[in-house]
Amino acid sequence: MSDTAQETLVTTASQRPPFYRDATVVKWIAQVATLVVVLFALIFLALQAGDNVSAKGIKTGFDFLDVDPGINLNGTIDNDPDTGGRALWAGMVNTLRLSIGGIVAATLLGILVGVTRLSKNWMASKVASVFIEYMRNIPLLVHIILFFAIMQTAPSFSDDVGPLNGWVHFSNKGVSVPRVFQADGFYQWLTFLLIGAVVGNLVRRRQQRVQDETGATTYPLGSLVAVIAVFGVIGWFLHPLFGWLDGVFSTIAEAVDKIPQAAMQIALTVLAVVLAVNWIRRFLNSRRTPAGLAKLTDDDWFRMIFAGVGAAIAAAVIWVVWPGGSSWLINSTRDLFEVASDKFGAGRDSWQNDRPLGAARPDFAEGRFANPGSAGLNFSAGFAAVFFGIVLYTAAFIAEIVRGGILAVPKGQTEAAQAIGLRRATMLRRVILPQAFRVSLPPLGNQYLNLTKNTSLAIAVGASELVQVGQTIGNQTGKNLEVFAIWMLFYLACSLTISVVVNFFNVRLAIVER
Amino acid sequence: MSISDATTAVSEEMASRADMIVSDGVDKWYGDFQALKGVTATIKEREVVVVLGPSGSGKSTWIRCINRLEQHQDGRIMVDGVELTNDTRNIEKIRSEVGMVFQSFNLFPHITVLDNITLAPIWVRKKPRGEAEQLGRDLLERVGIPEQADKFPGQLSGGQQQRVAIARALAMEPRIMLFDEPTSALDPEMIKEVLDVMKELARSGMTMMVVTHEMGFAREVADRIIFMESGEIVEVGPPEHFFTNPTEDRTKLFLSQIL
Numbered sequence: 001m002s003d004t005a006q007e008t009l010v011t012t013a014s015q016r017p018p019f020y021r022d023a024t025v026v027k028w029i030a031q032v033a034t035l036v037v038v039l040f041a042l043i044f045l046a047l048q049a050g051d052n053v054s055a056k057g058i059k060t061g062f063d064f065l066d067v068d069p070g071i072n073l074n075g076t077i078d079n080d081p082d083t084g085g086r087a088l089w090a091g092m093v094n095t096l097r098l099s100i101g102g103i104v105a106a107t108l109l110g111i112l113v114g115v116t117r118l119s120k121n122w123m124a125s126k127v128a129s130v131f132i133e134y135m136r137n138i139p140l141l142v143h144i145i146l147f148f149a150i151m152q153t154a155p156s157f158s159d160d161v162g163p164l165n166g167w168v169h170f171s172n173k174g175v176s177v178p179r180v181f182q183a184d185g186f187y188q189w190l191t192f193l194l195i196g197a198v199v200g201n202l203v204r205r206r207q208q209r210v211q212d213e214t215g216a217t218t219y220p221l222g223s224l225v226a227v228i229a230v231f232g233v234i235g236w237f238l239h240p241l242f243g244w245l246d247g248v249f250s251t252i253a254e255a256v257d258k259i260p261q262a263a264m265q266i267a268l269t270v271l272a273v274v275l276a277v278n279w280i281r282r283f284l285n286s287r288r289t290p291a292g293l294a295k296l297t298d299d300d301w302f303r304m305i306f307a308g309v310g311a312a313i314a315a316a317v318i319w320v321v322w323p324g325g326s327s328w329l330i331n332s333t334r335d336l337f338e339v340a341s342d343k344f345g346a347g348r349d350s351w352q353n354d355r356p357l358g359a360a361r362p363d364f365a366e367g368r369f370a371n372p373g374s375a376g377l378n379f380s381a382g383f384a385a386v387f388f389g390i391v392l393y394t395a396a397f398i399a400e401i402v403r404g405g406i407l408a409v410p411k412g413q414t415e416a417a418q419a420i421g422l423r424r425a426t427m428l429r430r431v432i433l434p435q436a437f438r439v440s441l442p443p444l445g446n447q448y449l450n451l452t453k454n455t456s457l458a459i460a461v462g463a464s465e466l467v468q469v470g471q472t473i474g475n476q477t478g479k480n481l482e483v484f485a486i487w488m489l490f491y492l493a494c495s496l497t498i499s500v501v502v503n504f505f506n507v508r509l510a511i512v513e514r
Numbered sequence: 515m516s517i518s519d520a521t522t523a524v525s526e527e528m529a530s531r532a533d534m535i536v537s538d539g540v541d542k543w544y545g546d547f548q549a550l551k552g553v554t555a556t557i558k559e560r561e562v563v564v565v566l567g568p569s570g571s572g573k574s575t576w577i578r579c580i581n582r583l584e585q586h587q588d589g590r591i592m593v594d595g596v597e598l599t600n601d602t603r604n605i606e607k608i609r610s611e612v613g614m615v616f617q618s619f620n621l622f623p624h625i626t627v628l629d630n631i632t633l634a635p636i637w638v639r640k641k642p643r644g645e646a647e648q649l650g651r652d653l654l655e656r657v658g659i660p661e662q663a664d665k666f667p668g669q670l671s672g673g674q675q676q677r678v679a680i681a682r683a684l685a686m687e688p689r690i691m692l693f694d695e696p697t698s699a700l701d702p703e704m705i706k707e708v709l710d711v712m713k714e715l716a717r718s719g720m721t722m723m724v725v726t727h728e729m730g731f732a733r734e735v736a737d738r739i740i741f742m743e744s745g746e747i748v749e750v751g752p753p754e755h756f757f758t759n760p761t762e763d764r765t766k767l768f769l770s771q772i773l
Contacts (some may be wrong), residue, residue: 217642328679416620416679420634420686430633434624463670509624 013083024298053481064477071472073464075174084219084473091469092490098387098455098465099494103392103448110398115428118405128399135396141457146459151381175384176362179377187343188242189356192213193228200227246345253337256330264326269315274310280304315353382463386455394451401443405436438509445502452494463496466490519623520659528737530556532594534690534721535580539589540746542575549575551745552589553758564732564753567742568596568768573725576742580723581612594689610638613683617695618673621667627654627678631685638686652683657711677711684715691715694726726765728745733757741765 019025020225041051053060065085073079073087081087117128133142155161157173198221207218283304286295318326362376379387409432418425437444456467466487474483517740538681542550549572557563565573578584580591582598582605583747591598593608622630631650635641641649654660657677659670667675676696681754683691693712697705716735717723726732733738738755741749749762760766 122579211644211647214644217644221580242664274771363603377601411619412616412618416616416622416682418583419612419614419616420582420682421638423606426637430637431622438624447682457660 020138022298028299028302034495044496049481052501055442058478058481060481062479062482064473064479064482067477069473069476071469071476075378075383075462075467084477087469087473088466088486091464091466094465095452095455095464095490096494098383098390098458099452102387102390102394102451106394106398106451107444108390110397111391111402112393112431113399114402115401116483118406132396132399135204135393136400138387139285139501140393140454141198141460143393143458144385145460147388148385150496151385154248154381157406171428172381173379174382176376176378177482178361180359181356183356183358187238187340188239188245188423189224189392192231192239196228196235197224199231200224203397204226216268216398223269233507236356246341249337249341249344253334254339256334261323261327261330261333264330265318265323268318268329272311272314272318279307283307293393334405380463382458382461383465386392386458386463386465387462389456389457394447394454397450398444399449401440401447405438406432408439409435433508441506441509443499445506446455449496453491454500475498528558528561531560533557533592534559534561534594535704535723537576537580537589538587538591540576540579540591540703542572542579542586549745550586552577553742553745553747554589555740555747555750557721557723559721560735562716562724562735563738564736565723565725565729565740565742566732566768567748570744571742572745573593573742575607575745577694577725579722579733580692581614583614599654610686611688612690612692613686613688614692615676615679615694615696617698619672619679619699621675622681623680626664626666627659627670630667630678632680633684634682647685649685650681652679654685656684657681657709670703671704672700673707676700676708677705679716679746680708680711686754690721690723693722693726695725695727697726697728718738727772729757741768743768754760 016022026036066083066089069084069087071081071087073081073090078086078090079089113128113131115131116124118127119125151174152172154170154172157171161169161171163170167178204220204224207220207223211218211220275330283300285294287296287300354384361377362378413431413435417431423432455465458465459468459471462468470483470487474480517694530719533556535555535720537553537555537744538719540553542549551572553572553708562605567573575584579586580593580598583597586598587590596604596607598604620634621627625633628647628650631653632641632643635646640763641648651660651663652686657680657760662670662674662678664717667678670678673718680691680696696712697708700708705728712722712724712731713735724731724736734753736753737752739751740747741756741762743764748757749760749765751760756765757769760769
């Protein structure tokens with residue numbers, strides 16, 4: 001080290017302020033302190049809740065998930081569930097159906113209404129405005145109750161109430177339509193599709209390269225779809241070819257089951273250490289300049305120390321705080337592979353009879369819709385009311401978001417599109433809407449979250465979804481805390497999934513500036 | 515009257531060419547404000563016309579009327595023999611023959627430079643993608659930035675963006691190009707690169723109508739200069755006549771202020 005460098009070091013060291021005035025140190029102390037306070041608060045609350053519950057003599061635990069709840073659920077995947085867990089799962093499926101179907105329908109309708117409201121057609125624009133104002137100025141609960149009342153005026157249930165006997169039935173007990181279901185061999189067929197997607201992607205890249213190099217039109221995306229379709233057709237008939245995956249998965253499951261807990265603990269610890277070391281190494285690399293390693297700031301040192309501390313905490317959790325976690329992980333992995341083995345085992349010998357997908361029409365038994373199985377898809381009147389309610393209500397908000405997004409696209413874009421001769425539809429599709437969506441996506445994500453959470457209003461009209469089922473089970477078993485935990489985790493998982501998906505598109509739609 | 519003087523000044527050869535743009539007594543109001551007052555002029559094939567005038571004189575409004583970005587309320591506009599009316603077929607025909615370059619570029623920021631250029635050939639002309647991309651790369655070569663094809667507009671400098679905008683307009687193989695102050699939003703060092711492309715275009719025989727404040731360009735490239743003020747054409751003439759010996763007092767005043 002040269003003399004000047006030595007001197008600089010000495011002077012900076014001598015100029016160092018006391019730690020409580022050092023901006024970097026204060027920042028880190030504040031963050032660590034916050035972390036500690038939050039952790040202690042959470043531990044305190046958990047212990048307190050535990051004390052209170054045991055003081056009142058309430059037994060906690062998730063045993064009720066395995067006990068017959070003795071309830072009937074109408075319009076779910078299982079009208080007569082054997083266990084509490086199965087009942088909650090049936091509720092979750094209905095929540096997911098409402099959410100996913102609702103998001104798709106509300107988005108399509110919302111875009112249509114939003115674009116219509118901006119239309120030059122006075123009549124269309126006014127109709128859209130009235131729809132929006134009507135929907136968004138009345139509480140969603142009122143809409144749902146109104147739709148439920150409307151459903152009650154439908155013809156009384158019987159097996160010849162149309163509109164298409166044996167295909168579509170619309171009555172005061174709900175709607176029943178044919179459905180497509182996964183049959184034996186579905187997962188083998190899925191494997192074919194997956195291989196098709198991989199091969200198709202290779203073909204697509206090749207076609208794209210040829211197109212870029214020669215200027216010939218080679219339809220890269222079309223070839224991808226074609227390859228997947230070919231694999232799909234072949235797999236439709238030859239799906240038992242992949243039945244042997246059954247054995248592979250069960251072997252893996254057996255092998256996983258033999259892993260001792262200590263081995264898993266060691267592996268996890270090593271993983272934590274490797275991750276921390278890797279992070280530190282990458283961090284140091286990012287600080288490397290052509291002239292050598294840049295001088296590390298205090299901030300950099302704190303970060304690296306924190307990475308190390310993180311690994312240490314992980315090790316403590318693995319060995320001391322929750323040693324059972326490792327065996328839980330082993331068991332879950334084993335279960336996962338066993339389920340996969342079951343799925344692939346199904347239908348492996350049936351070359352002629354089984355097709356990966358089946359279809360069934362509505363079926364009737366004892367004056368009501370038959371329990372699903374090989375029967376059609378049934379939606380109770382309440383379910384239909386909730387669906388129409390959340391779709392129309394959310395569509396009104398989405399329409400306004402879409403309108404705002406379109407208006408946010410500069411006028412010059414429209415003019416440029418007109419000047420190069422684009423027709424209105426092409427202009428909307430290729431120029432205006434892609435840019436409008438960039439602006440609309442974050443608020444759109446909020447609407448999706450709202451829609452998903454609003455499905456819980458189904459309890460008002462007795463439609464079975466997670467909250468309604470959970471409420472019933474909670475009342476019968478008294479395990480309200482546990483049901484609450486399940487609700488929270490489920491909605492959290494849904495919301496996080498939506499956020500991740502929306503963020504993915506947000507990044508993809510971001511305009512590259514530099 | 516100076517207009518008749520100027521008309522006689524147009525050479526015999528020019529007079530024998532076909533009329534590309536005919537503007538006949540075009541009126542345009544914004545509420546009570548009359549932006550265009552009976553604007554009458556004819557632009558011949560392969561002619562380069564520069565429209566000058568103080569801001570608010572209606573020159574941008576006029577040029578925007580010619581491909582229907584603004585709607586004129588009285589008078590007639592004929593483009594290459596097709597009259598601009600409410601008939602959407604005529605509007606589409608005219609827009610596909612007239613390319614336009616804007617002051618603020620108006621590139622589509624969400625797609626790449628190449629996609630900007632190929633958009634209209636693919637969706638309006640129904641060209642196969644490969645062919646359209648070949649055309650796009652050739653045009654980028656012509657405007658001097660072939661290496662920028664796969665970047666996004668936001669990654670380019672102003673001059674480069676304007677050259678892409680010119681390439682995008684040329685991709686429809688127009689017979690007429692309209693330029694609405696193409697260099698006004700550019701830094702001085704980027705103006706030249708855009709003007710060079712426009713000069714090359716003029717030399718290649720494109721019919722051009724250019725609204726600009728670049729007097730050097732007007733003097734060098736224009737066949738005729740049209741001077742507008744308060745929504746009417748004040749003076750028309752070849753550049754040498756216009757810059758050295760203008761007849762109208764208003765033209766003299768304008769020239770004394772900017773030169």
